[in-house]
Amino acid sequence: MTGFQTLLLKEILRFWKVAFQTIAAPVLTAMLYIMIFSHVMAGSNAAFPGVTYEQFLIPGLAMMSMLQNAFANTSSSLIQSKITGNILFILLPPLSHWDYYGAYLIAAVVRAMTVGLGVFLVGIFVADIPVHSVAVIIAFALLGSGLLAALGIIAGLWADKFDQLAAFQNFIIMPLTFLSGVFYSIHSLPSFWQGLSHFNPFFYMIDGFRYGFFGKADVSLALSLSVTAGAFLCLSAVTLYLLKSGYKLRQ
Amino acid sequence: MISAIEVQGVEKRYGKFTALAGVSLSVAPGEFFALLGPNGAGKTTLITALAGLTRVNAGTLRVMGHDVVGQYREARRALGIVPQEIVFDPFFSVRETLRFQAGYFGIPRSATLDAWIDELLARLSLTDKADQNMRQLSGGMKRRVLVAQALVHRPPVIVLDEPTAGVDVELRQTLWSFIRELNTQGHTILLTTHYLEEAQQLCSRIAMLKQGKIVAMDTTQNLLNAFSVRVLRVKLDGGFPPSMVASRTKQDGAWHFFEIHDYAEVEARLAQLRNAGAHIVNLEVAEPDLEEVFVKLMHR
Numbered sequence: 001m002t003g004f005q006t007l008l009l010k011e012i013l014r015f016w017k018v019a020f021q022t023i024a025a026p027v028l029t030a031m032l033y034i035m036i037f038s039h040v041m042a043g044s045n046a047a048f049p050g051v052t053y054e055q056f057l058i059p060g061l062a063m064m065s066m067l068q069n070a071f072a073n074t075s076s077s078l079i080q081s082k083i084t085g086n087i088l089f090i091l092l093p094p095l096s097h098w099d100y101y102g103a104y105l106i107a108a109v110v111r112a113m114t115v116g117l118g119v120f121l122v123g124i125f126v127a128d129i130p131v132h133s134v135a136v137i138i139a140f141a142l143l144g145s146g147l148l149a150a151l152g153i154i155a156g157l158w159a160d161k162f163d164q165l166a167a168f169q170n171f172i173i174m175p176l177t178f179l180s181g182v183f184y185s186i187h188s189l190p191s192f193w194q195g196l197s198h199f200n201p202f203f204y205m206i207d208g209f210r211y212g213f214f215g216k217a218d219v220s221l222a223l224s225l226s227v228t229a230g231a232f233l234c235l236s237a238v239t240l241y242l243l244k245s246g247y248k249l250r251q
Numbered sequence: 252m253i254s255a256i257e258v259q260g261v262e263k264r265y266g267k268f269t270a271l272a273g274v275s276l277s278v279a280p281g282e283f284f285a286l287l288g289p290n291g292a293g294k295t296t297l298i299t300a301l302a303g304l305t306r307v308n309a310g311t312l313r314v315m316g317h318d319v320v321g322q323y324r325e326a327r328r329a330l331g332i333v334p335q336e337i338v339f340d341p342f343f344s345v346r347e348t349l350r351f352q353a354g355y356f357g358i359p360r361s362a363t364l365d366a367w368i369d370e371l372l373a374r375l376s377l378t379d380k381a382d383q384n385m386r387q388l389s390g391g392m393k394r395r396v397l398v399a400q401a402l403v404h405r406p407p408v409i410v411l412d413e414p415t416a417g418v419d420v421e422l423r424q425t426l427w428s429f430i431r432e433l434n435t436q437g438h439t440i441l442l443t444t445h446y447l448e449e450a451q452q453l454c455s456r457i458a459m460l461k462q463g464k465i466v467a468m469d470t471t472q473n474l475l476n477a478f479s480v481r482v483l484r485v486k487l488d489g490g491f492p493p494s495m496v497a498s499r500t501k502q503d504g505a506w507h508f509f510e511i512h513d514y515a516e517v518e519a520r521l522a523q524l525r526n527a528g529a530h531i532v533n534l535e536v537a538e539p540d541l542e543e544v545f546v547k548l549m550h551r
Contacts, residue, residue, distance in 0.1 A: 006354025014342050085338035089400065092302055092332055093355035094324035251265075251305045 004099040007090060011107030015073055022111060026069055027118035030061045034126055037183065047185035048216045055130070056210070058123035060182035063144060063209040065119050066112040067202065070145035071152040071173055073108035078156025079165050087249065097243035101236070105149045112145035130213055136221065137212035143228045144205035148173075150235040157248050176202045186218050201231045253316040255280045255408050255439035256301065261310030263296055263463075270296040271307070272463040278456075280315075280407070283431075283440045285450040285471075287541075288460035289549060294443040295335060297460075298412050302332050314408055328356060331406035335413045337393045339385040345372070345396055346381045349403050356404035371399040374429045376421075391418050398426060402433075409433065410441045415449065427453065451475075451541040459548050467548050471541070478547045479539030483509045483517055485524065485531055492527030511536070 001009070015022040038054040047056045081087035090100070123129055131137065151173075159165040180202035186194050197203045198219075208224030211217040217224065243249075256278040263271040271293045278284045286294050299305040301312050303319050303326070311318060317325035340348060349368045350360065358364055372378045375395040380388060385396065394414070401409060411430070415423045431453065434440050444450055450457060451471060458468040467474060486505050498520075501508040509520050517536060524531060 001354050001357075001359050003355045003357050006351055009354075010343075010351050017342055081340075084341070085336055086340045088304075088334055088338055089340065089352060090355060091304055092327060092330075093352075093404075094327040094357070095355060096324075246306065250303065251299070 003093055003095045004103055007095065007099060007103035008106055011073075011077060011103055012110055014077060015107070015111050022069070022073070023114055023118060026065045026115045027122060030065045030119040031122045033061055034058060034123060038126060047188070048214055051214055051216070052127060054127035055214075056185070057183065058120070058127060058129055059210045059213045060206050062116045062119040062123065063140070063206045064177045064180075064182045066116040066141060066145045067148045067177055067205065068173065069115045070108045070112035070148040071155070071169065073111045074104045074149045074152030075156040075159070075165055075169070076152075077104065077107075078153065079159050079162060082156070082160075082248075083162070091249060097240055100243050101150075101153070101240050104153055105146055105236075105239075108149035108152060109142060109145045112149070113141060116141055116145075132215035133212045135212075137209060139225070140205060140209035140212060140228060143225075143232050144209065147201075147205070147228065147232040147235055150232065150239045153239045154235065154242060157242055160248075176200055179203075180206050181218065182206055201227055204228050252279070254278060254313070255282065255315060256284075256441060257311075257313040257316075258297065258301075259311045261297065261300060261312060262308045263293075263300060263305060264308050269463050271300070273310070274460070274463070274465055275310075276458050276465060276468060278439060278441060280439050281434070281437050282456060283434050283454045284442070285454035285457045286441060286443045286460060287447065287450060287457060287545060288443075291462075292460040293463040294460055295412055296463075298332065298410055298441075298443065301410065302330060303327060328404065329407050331401035331404065331409045333398050333401045333409070333411045333414050335416065337390055337397065339388075339393050339396065341384070341386045344382050344384055345377060345388070345399075348385060348396060349399055352400045353403045358404055367405070368399075368403065371402055374425075375399055376425055391422050394418055395422065395426075398429075407437070408439045408441070412443050413445065414442075415444065415446060423449075447541040447545055457541075459545065461549055466551070467544075474544050475539040475541065478544040479541070480510045481512065481539055482537040483511050483520055484535045484537060485509070485521070486533035487524075488530040488532045490529075492524065492529050494527055495523060495529075498523075 034054070034057060037057055041053045155165055155168045159168065179197065180200050181197065186197045186203065189197065204219070204224040204227040207217045207219055208221060208228060211221050211224065254277045258274055258276045261271050261274045274293070274297060286297065288294050296305060300307050301314065301319060303323050313319065314326040315329040317329060319326045343351065346368065349371065353364055372381050375398055377392065377395050377399065380392055385393065388396065398414065409430070414426060427449070430440060442450065442454060454471055456470050457474055459466050485507050487507060491499070491502070491507055498509060499507050500510050511517060511520065521531065
């Protein structure tokens, strides 16, 4: 195995060894959201014609869980390694910035996809979920979780303490995901908030992902894909730059 | 011949603090070299620069001829570092930790690797801990794992940054016997330690750092000869002959001290004392020691 493959395997095992916390817990949380919201919102207006609220909710929740877990995987791994000092074990070997980026990002995407699949499997017991385009679903799942994984690497590198990371998660990631149209269509919002939602990149990830299931979305697929892919490429470039420069890793 | 470690004009500043002020040194392949100095002298900064963990402001560092920045892959492959701090990954067992560390260096799982890991575990008395999680190990055991991690990719150059700080006698003996053997096999060893006795016994050459500068660098023997002396300590029953006061260097109760340069001087000095009427009841010859060299150099 190459150094990159080893680091990737280590990162996958790191979350897999605590799968109750990293896989089962977010799936359970999403399941509770589905149960509560589908009960409370039963009979409410569907976002799209012919789509029930449960059907609308489940893909959004799956994507939200994927995004949060992709971020959590890279950021927590880095901050833990930095604080305990064992980051040394990967800084001493001949690994490049591409190796770090690839291994951390792919492991986070694997965790995100596993959680997403778990949420989807729970969801199909609650509602019939149509699949319009598998390719679109997979493309948005990969780009969205990749984007949040890259953001997690940046946050993990930047944060010196757990509370800085928690602040990043609670004050940036959480509001952006909750206000991205997971639980509602942005067309149901007042025009001011509707306009503001268009500045939230999370909205495009969830909207495009949802298109893969229903063939319908709040904005065009091309726009969602462009914004998501563009944001992914920008954050990846920043991540690679920081890793190459040794930002907060090498003095 | 390519040096195992080549440091040229290395400077490192942290704001206004200068950690390394133009350090240059060269360690030949197969040498057992000590880097000594008080806390804050720059030893660890130099080692972390060698490992690519610290970027220097000026100068170059090479490991087996490979620049640690430009040819970092080759340089890091040639280097095994035992860090000063005890660090570990709480997710994995001892064996997993070692397999991962080998993997980071591109060494695939194989019977050869497993045999080497088994040998490392045996040599460091870790065999019965191989499948235990790192969290379950004592501090001394964790330090042994750090040594094994540094050696798992068989680096030609091994750097030990205060490896015996706060560890028991058993580990020290196990570790030094293993490291000596590796040195005999041709590995280059760079050691930093505050236990000067260890450096004196193990190292053929020593560099002393003070405030980021090398204040002395020579073979251990030359440093001892230049800055320390052999001392004859004589215990007398009764008074010290007044005629010999000038030749005495120190007095501590009934013990009287004389500097000597070789053993032939011992008999001459004793004869002088006897002829002057002194009654000798005990004597000792103290060899030159590195501690004295260190203290003299650091207070210059």
